[in-house]
Amino acid sequence: MNIFSCPICNEILNNDKKTYSCSNRHTYDIARSGYVNLLINQSSGGVHGDNKLMVNARKMFLDSGYYQQLLKATENTVASCCKSGMTLLDCGCGEGYYTDGICKTLLKKFENVDIFGIDISKDAIDFASKRCKEARFAVAGVFHLPVLDRSCDLLLTMFAPYCGEEFQRVLKTNGQMIMVIPGVRHLWELKQAIYAVPYLNQVKDYELDGFELQSVEKISYEIELNSNEDIVNLFSMTPYYYKTGKNEQEKLKLLEKLKTTVEFEIITYANMC
Ligand SMILES: [Zn+2]
Numbered sequence: 001m002n003i004f005s006c007p008i009c010n011e012i013l014n015n016d017k018k019t020y021s022c023s024n025r026h027t028y029d030i031a032r033s034g035y036v037n038l039l040i041n042q043s044s045g046g047v048h049g050d051n052k053l054m055v056n057a058r059k060m061f062l063d064s065g066y067y068q069q070l071l072k073a074t075e076n077t078v079a080s081c082c083k084s085g086m087t088l089l090d091c092g093c094g095e096g097y098y099t100d101g102i103c104k105t106l107l108k109k110f111e112n113v114d115i116f117g118i119d120i121s122k123d124a125i126d127f128a129s130k131r132c133k134e135a136r137f138a139v140a141g142v143f144h145l146p147v148l149d150r151s152c153d154l155l156l157t158m159f160a161p162y163c164g165e166e167f168q169r170v171l172k173t174n175g176q177m178i179m180v181i182p183g184v185r186h187l188w189e190l191k192q193a194i195y196a197v198p199y200l201n202q203v204k205d206y207e208l209d210g211f212e213l214q215s216v217e218k219i220s221y222e223i224e225l226n227s228n229e230d231i232v233n234l235f236s237m238t239p240y241y242y243k244t245g246k247n248e249q250e251k252l253k254l255l256e257k258l259k260t261t262v263e264f265e266i267i268t269y270a271n272m273c
Pocket of ligand 1: 006007008009010011022023024025026
């Protein structure tokens with residue numbers, strides 16, 4: 001079943017091979033790679049997610065397998081929440097590395113599972129729809145999801161902006177949200193190599209309005225990067241990348257090898273609304 005809704009009138013969208021359209025005749029073309037762009041006000045300016053360069057860096061890094069352990073752990077958590085007939089929405093799915101892995105795992109284990117991915121970056125969504133043919137993708141922001149009320153059993157948010165009200169609106173009551181965030185010591189050695197005074201990540205309070213905390217799983221392991229390209233790609237995926245001064249950039253350019261801790265938390269919640 002489709003869960004995408006019209007970003008103008010909120011009616012359900014139906015699709016044929018070329019377009020999605022609502023009963024009020026708002027239509028949205030399906031791109032050649034298979035996604036639909038449901039972002040309105042595209043000319044309003046501002047940044048619309050990762051550009052092609054950033055998406056490429058992320059894709060190259062993830063495709064090298066450094067985060068495979070995280071992928072496996074997330075696949076297991078999502079599979080443990082899933083049942084046949086369920087609908088999963090990946091909010092802020094990026095270039096689809098995790099969406100694709102999770103999708104393949106779920107389709108192997110369950111029947112009639114529908115998987116959807118949304119990201120505000122058109123370049124990222126283009127990659128995602130080329131990578132994963134079993135899921136449906138749309139360009140849209142997580143703060144205004146073009147998704148029907150109460151249509152999702154599971155919602156995944158990995159390193160993506162959080163919008164509790166929207167997530168609760170699209171989740172069924174007792175539907176589950178699986179959130180993945182960086183842990184306290186994530187990329188600690190990378191930060192030590194670059195910053196004069198590195199800081200630990202702050203992990204925020206687990207309590208979220210309207211959600212009941214169900215489980216927290218911590219994952220920590222070491223990765224070994226053997227080229228400057230991999231190191232720069234990894235660094236460019238972090239929020240620090242945009243705040244880095246000239247000195248730090250010079251240090252980054254000179255790094256050829258690095259062992260660093262990667263640390264994540266997979267947190268599961270139930271929607272109580
Ligand atoms: Zn409409």
